Amino acid sequence: MIKTADKSAELMEDIHQRYTEMGQDPLVHLEGLKYAKPITYWDYCEIDTLLSLQKPRTIVPDESVFIMYHQVNELIFKMILSEIQQIADKEDLNAHFFTERLGRINRYWGILINSFSIMKDGMETAQYLKFRTTLTPASGFQSAQYRTIEICCTPLENLVHQYFRPQLSENATLDEKLSKIYWQAAGLNFKTGEKNLTLQLFEVKYREEFLRIAHDYEHKNIWAKYIAIHPDEQKDQNLIKALRHLDEMVNIEWVMTHYHTAEKYLESDGNTTEATGGSSWKKYMHPSYQRRIFFPKLWSSEELENWGRN
Numbered sequence: 001m002i003k004t005a006d007k008s009a010e011l012m013e014d015i016h017q018r019y020t021e022m023g024q025d026p027l028v029h030l031e032g033l034k035y036a037k038p039i040t041y042w043d044y045c046e047i048d049t050l051l052s053l054q055k056p057r058t059i060v061p062d063e064s065v066f067i068m069y070h071q072v073n074e075l076i077f078k079m080i081l082s083e084i085q086q087i088a089d090k091e092d093l094n095a096h097f098f099t100e101r102l103g104r105i106n107r108y109w110g111i112l113i114n115s116f117s118i119m120k121d122g123m124e125t126a127q128y129l130k131f132r133t134t135l136t137p138a139s140g141f142q143s144a145q146y147r148t149i150e151i152c153c154t155p156l157e158n159l160v161h162q163y164f165r166p167q168l169s170e171n172a173t174l175d176e177k178l179s180k181i182y183w184q185a186a187g188l189n190f191k192t193g194e195k196n197l198t199l200q201l202f203e204v205k206y207r208e209e210f211l212r213i214a215h216d217y218e219h220k221n222i223w224a225k226y227i228a229i230h231p232d233e234q235k236d237q238n239l240i241k242a243l244r245h246l247d248e249m250v251n252i253e254w255v256m257t258h259y260h261t262a263e264k265y266l267e268s269d270g271n272t273t274e275a276t277g278g279s280s281w282k283k284y285m286h287p288s289y290q291r292r293i294f295f296p297k298l299w300s301s302e303e304l305e306n307w308g309r310n
């Protein structure tokens with residue numbers, strides 16, 4: 001009994017201190033507690049809102065699978081970004097914390113890769129080919145969270161299109177690097193400078209934000225955080241393993257799973273159909289063409305040469 005009274009006095013003291021620090025009257029807040037509604041599962045998780053966000057454009061049933069799986073992906077991208085932010089903002093970062101948080105990120109990527117069969121095997125090709133025509137020019141290419149994950153993992157020069165990397169000056173600004181980013185190849189005609197609608201709409205909406213994120217993460221992206229920890233900690237084999245695993249999962253395994261799914265729906269008898277985003281996807285999407293590698297210094301020259309080829 002005495003223990004409960006002590007605990008309750010301590011709690012009141014803490015509440016008093018917290019609200020006074022905010023310039024608020026703690027007694028008003030305590031009064032409010034008397035009338036608070038009990039929390040429920042459906043309110044806390046916003047279930048009604050969540051379940052109202054699926055709005056198919058066609059009468060084809062498998063379109064719901066497509067929409068919901070993309071939404072699940074975006075939620076997991078958000079979980080990944082939250083872990084990246086924790087690493088980025090950690091001041092006294094050490095190998096133990098770093099490895100543990102990378103483990104979480106890698107677990108999320110594992111889920112994304114393993115569940116991609118929902119796209120590849122979980123829809124009828126005939127149904128997909130019907131509803132996809134209503135989606136043009138939208139494409140997963142326009143996933144801003146996916147791009148943000150990339151920008152937060154590695155220095156921007158590692159995302160510059162491989163053909164422009166050798167020409168990049170040492171003083172190139174983040175703005176210049178962003179203009180030569182690898183994903184431009186999906187929608188830009190390098191000869192005429194013309195951009196397709198998918199890319200144009202994407203840039204109008206997000207380019208400024210990507211530039212802001214690139215500045216924000218220039219010195220706190222995953223690689224920058226790694227080279228800033230103590231040299232002895234950098235040698236931690238579990239940490240190196242986790243970084244390599246992340247690079248491989250994002251830039252080879254997910255990419256290949258996605259690529260094989262595109263092959264299933266968009267290629268038959270050697271004929272390739274144009275995707276909703278209008279890219280020359282067969283070439284563009286392959287990791288050996290894109291050669292985006294977050295942590296090139298952690299791979300041997302042979303591994304780099306064979307990137308995405310095995």
Ligand code: HEM
Pocket residue numbers: 069070073074119120138139140141142143146183186258261262265266275276277278279280281284285
């Ligand atoms: C049947 C399922 C899918 C097919 C056939 C497919 C196909 C494609 C194709 C062909 C592209 C190249 C750009 C274009 O021309 O549109 C692309 C890009 C992309 N898609 Fe998908 N996709 C599928 C599902 C998904 C899912 C579930 C996600 C998760 C968010 C996703 C995310 C992306 C991303 C991030 C890109 C850009 C990749 C890059 O720039 O290398 N896709 N997709």
